[in-house]
Amino acid sequence: MQAFKNRVLWLLFLLLAFSSAQAQELALYEYKQFVSGTDTLHYRILYPKNFDANKKYPVLFFLHGAGERGSNNESQLAHGGKLFLRDSIREQFPAIVIFPQCPKDSYWSNVNIVTEPGGKRHFNFLTGCDPMPPMRLLQNLVKQTRVQKFVDKDRMYVGGLSMGGMGTFELLRREPKRFAAAFVICGGDNVGNAKKYKKVPLWVFHGGKDDIVEPHLSARVVTKLQEIGAKEVKHTVYPNANHNSWDATFAEPALLPWLFSHEK
Numbered sequence: 134m135q136a137f138k139n140r141v142l143w144l145l146f147l148l149l150a151f152s153s154a155q156a157q158e159l160a161l162y163e164y165k166q167f168v169s170g171t172d173t174l175h176y177r178i179l180y181p182k183n184f185d186a187n188k189k190y191p192v193l194f195f196l197h198g199a200g201e202r203g204s205n206n207e208s209q210l211a212h213g214g215k216l217f218l219r220d221s222i223r224e225q226f227p228a229i230v231i232f233p234q235c236p237k238d239s240y241w242s243n244v245n246i247v248t249e250p251g252g253k254r255h256f257n258f259l260t261g262c263d264p265m266p267p268m269r270l271l272q273n274l275v276k277q278t279r280v281q282k283f284v285d286k287d288r289m290y291v292g293g294l295s296m297g298g299m300g301t302f303e304l305l306r307r308e309p310k311r312f313a314a315a316f317v318i319c320g321g322d323n324v325g326n327a328k329k330y331k332k333v334p335l336w337v338f339h340g341g342k343d344d345i346v347e348p349h350l351s352a353r354v355v356t357k358l359q360e361i362g363a364k365e366v367k368h369t370v371y372p373n374a375n376h377n378s379w380d381a382t383f384a385e386p387a388l389l390p391w392l393f394s395h396e397k
Contacts, residue, residue: 134329137320138350158218159218160316162177162179163179164177169263169273169337172266173270175212175233176206176231176232177234178232179230187265187283188282188283189284190285191226191285192226192230192257192279192284192285193228193292194291195232195292196271196294196304197209197213197229197232197234197235198212198225198242198294198295198296199296200295201254202234202393203287203356204236206234208234209233210232212294212383215315222389225287225389229283229284231278235300235382240267241267241268241296241299241300242258242268242300243258243259243262243264243297245259246260252301254346258299260325262304264307266303268307272304285361287313287397288393288397289311290308290312290313290393292315292392293318295318295319295320295376295378298322299321301320302322302326303329305333306326309332309333312370312394313334313396314333314335314336314391316335316338316388316393317336317337317338318339318379319338319339319343319346319351319379320350320351320367321346321350322354324354327358327361333368334366335367336367336388337348337354337355337358338369338379338382339351340377341374342372342375344375344376351368352370352397
């Protein structure tokens with residue numbers, strides 16, 4: 134019995150040590166706030182190793198999903214945060230990585246979500262609307278970041294998952310000239326918006342078994358982009374993945390080389 138207790142205590146110790154190590158790693162993302170009037174956008178920013186303000190660096194904005202909304206300025210790092218902390222990634226792709234956080238009761242994009250009694254969701258993407266407050270703040274943060282002397286204006290990127298994938302599409306249509314390339318994971322958009330970002334190289338990912346944001350919401354955007362002669366559009370469906378297709382996407386060896394190879 135005592136041996137069993139000792140094993141449990143040892144496992145708890147290892148778990149706590151692992152959690153503490155992860156928290157310390159994520160602490161490399163500096164806490165920041167962008168304030169405009171009475172509105173605040175929390176964000177975390179990771180600078181390259183041996184950051185030199187006299188050099189020029191690419192910038193990647195990453196938009197989280199609905200489950201990571203809030204005001205703690207931490208939850209948005211849940212998916213993707215550790216990816217950009219890998220030594221191999223930081224060495225091969227020295228870039229500034231920014232994770233903004235959407236408030237709890239808001240969205241990145243203009244979308245009306247209708248949920249049936251059984252839980253099935255319908256996403257109605259709106260057009261011609263003013264940006265949601267978090268999107269407006271994000272647009273201004275992009276503009277503020279762009280003018281920093283250490284930012285390579287020709288190598289700015291955006292990507293996101295789920296709600297953040299939808300937000301990525303919206304940011305692209307509102308700021309199509311800002312970004313050299315983008316990627317969207319399990320997102321969606323109104324196909325009528327596609328013409329606004331057809332000149333931005335785009336890689337779209339989705340899980341074939343996604344029952345939260347159904348795969349056709351991505352596929353129809355890709356089809357429209359292909360029909361209107363988009364500059365470059367890639368489409369990857371992971372047949373056995375559900376909504377968490379970001380796990381497969383983050384393991385995609387070609388993603389970051391493809392993304393960072395583009396410039397305006």
